[in-house]
Amino acid sequence: xxxxxxxxxxxxxxxxxxxxxxxxxxxxxxxxxxxxxxxxxxxxxxxxxxxxxxxxxxxxxxxxxxxxxxxxxxxxxxxxxxxxxxxxxx
Numbered sequence: 001x002x003x004x005x006x007x008x009x010x011x012x013x014x015x016x017x018x019x020x021x022x023x024x025x026x027x028x029x030x031x032x033x034x035x036x037x038x039x040x041x042x043x044x045x046x047x048x049x050x051x052x053x054x055x056x057x058x059x060x061x062x063x064x065x066x067x068x069x070x071x072x073x074x075x076x077x078x079x080x081x082x083x084x085x086x087x088x089x090x
Contacts, residue, residue, distance in 0.1 A: 002043075003027075004060060005036040007051035014047045036060070055079045 003023075008014040011032040018028055028045035036057040039046030048054050055063055055076065060083070065076045 001062070003045045004040050005046040005048060005054045005057070007048050007054045009049050011047045011049055018045070018047075051076060052079055056083050 006014040006018075015028075015030065015032065019025075023045070027043075029039060029047055032047040034042070034044065034046050036046045036048060036054050037059070040057070040059040046054075051072075054060065056079070063076065063080050065073050067073060067076075
């Protein structure tokens with residue numbers, strides 16, 4: 001399993017989390033400018049603020065819902081059901 005993308009309303013927060021956890025810098029898009037689809041194609045973790053597009057991207061098979069927000073969680077589960085993706089809720 002590979003981390004294809006992270007969706008966060010604050011892309012800088014997502015980048016900071018990758019750095020803080022020691023995720024290899026050559027494995028993600030530090031500029032947060034590539035699409036999820038392009039990230040999958042080139043083997044880099046894409047960073048996006050658009051969870052809807054991320055969930056709908058072909059090649060996304062599993063979504064971890066860890067926002068802690070019930071409203072966001074429901075939205076993401078509904079989107080996942082439309083995209084026929086597996087969701088794991090924390």
